[in-house]
Structures are given as C-alpha cells and as structure tokens.
Amino acid sequence: VHRFYVVAFPHSGEFDLPADEARHLFRVLRLRPGDTIAVFDGDGREVLARVESAGSQHVRVRAIEPRAPAAEARVRVTLAQALLKGDKMDRVISDAVMLGVAAIQPCVTRRTDVPMRALREGGRQDRWQRTVVSSVKQCGRAVVPRIQETKPFTELLRSGLPEPRLMFVEPAAGVHAAEVASLEQQRPAEATVIIGPEGGWDPRDIDEARSAGVTLLSFGERVLRADAAAAAVLSVLRYIWRDL
C-alpha cells in the first residue's frame, strides 16, 4: 500500500492531501476513488485511508483505521555528519533514516570540502528534507526525522547534543580510540554518532572533541568511504544495542 505524508491530519473522517502528495497520488501512481492508501503524520501516527475523490490538484481521503508503522528504534540516535560533496549527503541521509535515526545534524569540519556558498544557495536543506521523507515512505516509519541547521564543528560540540557522543576516527589517525565493542555493556536511551568528511578528521577536530568529552571510537582496521561510513556504523550500533 502506498504511503503519504500529511502533517497533523484529523483522527477520523475526511481530509485533503497536500498538493504535492495529491499530484503524486493522481498523476504518478494513478490511484483513483475507492483505492486504499496509508497516511502518516511524521510524528508516529499512521492510518489506512480510502481515496474519496481524486484530481491532479485535490485529493480527498477518509481515514479507515489506525495502522501500525515500522517500530521506532529504542535508542534515539542523532547522526552528526560532516558535509559531503555532491549527492553523497543524500545517500547518507537516506540510509540513516532507514537505519532509524531520530535526527540528523550536518556539520562543517576543518577538512569539509563543500563551500558555504553552495550550502546557502543550493536549497540543500529542502532537498535533504525531501530525501528524508522519501526514505521514510520506503522504510515504513511514520516518524520523519528532523534535519537540523548545518553548524560548524566547534559550535556543534558546544550545542548540547544527546549523550553519549560517539565520534568515529580512522584506524590510520594514530589516535587512541576505543573499540566499538566497548559499547556492548548497556543500551543508552539516546546517543550522538559523529562521522567525518571525505578528507577525514583534522587532528585539531579530534583534540577539540576529546577536550569536549566526546568518546573516540574506531571501527576496526578497514577504511570506510565517507558516504558509506554512517550506514556501516549505524548498522553495527543497532546490532550491539539489540535494536535492529
């Protein structure tokens, strides 16, 4: 059943889909009155609904009954990801949503290779949010994780991110870092996972993080591509916390 995102829809009775969802339902999926869809509110609630009337501008649906979305992860993880070039950030966001993150916090590190201008002009925040919604639809969640405003790394460390804060460093960094297995003892209620950019961490980033009380972790002997690291780390953390 196709899933549509409607912020704060009424608990029962009829309501309209937003214009973009209406267009998608009518034009792309070619659904018609009588068809059954699912509607979720981005905040954890989902219902089955029936299409009552449909056109390319207006689609009216009627809630039928509550529907159980995919279970949310037990550990509320915020992914703090250094900006990546091109569409790599979209891949990271899409994967992270699928792996159950509660929020995404983009950041700019000393080696981040994305001009701030590209950030401001590119409408990136909007595109990222669309990527989030698209991934939410695919993976069956009814919660839409927030993408926080991009912050410089130094500011991020002072911004009250959920504890524990876990920063992953490359094996070659020559930094004393604990093994990820050291997290096996207990499952936290929340956590922040910090992943670096293509060029890796600058030693000053690492020093700053350590001084700020962040836990440095290594992910074994392998070098992971920047755009694949978050998914690998999140998969293993979910496993360690029995939260897959």
Next chain:
Amino acid sequence: VHRFYVVAFPHSGEFDLPADEARHLFRVLRLRPGDTIAVFDGDGREVLARVESAGSQHVRVRAIEPRAPAAEARVRVTLAQALLKGDKMDRVISDAVMLGVAAIQPCVTRRTDVPMRALREGGRQDRWQRTVVSSVKQCGRAVVPRIQETKPFTELLRSGLPEPRLMFVEPAAGVHAAEVASLEQQRPAEATVIIGPEGGWDPRDIDEARSAGVTLLSFGERVLRADAAAAAVLSVLRYIWRDL
C-alpha cells in the same frame, strides 16, 4: 599515495603500467618521473614504486619496496546478490568490496526486475569489474575480488557456494528465520551471504533455498532498501565475527 593495479608485475626492477593506468597517472593525476606511487597485483601483493618515465601512452616505474596493504578479512565472504536496477548494483558492489568480500555472485531471482537482454548487451560485467577495481583502490586492499558470471537463483543453489550459506529474508515474509545473533557462536573460514532484489523474495525462492539447506536469517524488524541491505548485513557480520 595513489594506487595502481597491475596484474602479475615483477618482484623487483622496472615494469610498465597497463595503458589505462598509464593514462590515468599521466593525464588525470599528472604524476611525473620521480613521483612515488603504490602498485598492487590484485592478488594481495603491493609495492611502493617510483615513476621512471611518463607519457600518456607509456609509464615505466621501478619497484622500491614491499608495502603492507589493508588486511584481508578473516572470513572469506561471497556475496550472492540478486540483480538490481540501474546503478544500484554498482553501489552494492562498491560497498561490498570496501567491507571485504572475497567474491561477488550476481543472480537472477523470480522477482528480479532486470531484463536478461540488458544484462547481455550492456557490458555490465565489465562495468562491475571496473567498479570493483575502483573500490579496491579507495579502500586500500590489494586483492581484487572476482565477479562471477550471473546465474539463475535455482542454479546458484546447486553451484557449490561456500558454506555456511546465509540468506536474508524480510521481517514481513512470514518465514521462520533465525536471528542474525545466532551466528555469534563461531567464526567460519568462509561464508556466502545471499541478498534479494527490490521486490523481495518470491516464496518459491525461499522454499527452494530451505530445501537446499540454506540458513534463513532475519535482520531485525526494519525493512532495508535492496541497495543498502548488503552493506548493513556485511557490517554486522564482520562485527559478529570480530572481523572488522
């Protein structure tokens, strides 16, 4: 240091780079005589080498000393991946190489949505092999995993893949499947990991696999996108087997 792939280069002394690697060195990376590079043979051996002469057609280098590549994984994993559409297969291959697979075996299942014609005409096998080499260069391995010829799923099950054979099924499949944690007891010498296509497994695929003695496993409650599933599963298996 930039890494180049040269099959069976001599242990010491001078040798030429293949034409495509020579072009890349000279035209793209603009390296010149005196520059230091690394050369690996795809079979686990790597040396540091110096560029002796360079042009867009011919590059001659001299081996200086052996160099330790990234350690190979202890468990030799063959990834049997159902074909995916468009460039999704390339993403899977690239991630799998980074996560240390020994070989990749593409297969066609009942719900595989890729026409066999596209397979034959598209030069896919060549493209996949280039994706493998590119990922090997990035992640520091000196072994180039092989991509086996694409097989129908039924034939794959009879083809003597490394044991244990672990097939991942969706939580919704209603199939009795063990938790991935059941693999924690011991680290095998090798294994086959079987991942399905976008449309999921057909119940007949699952029945066939079970009859053939394949172990069915579930990866928790979450639905993973087909092009992200292999990386998530491989990350967790490496963790479970203390083989990151």
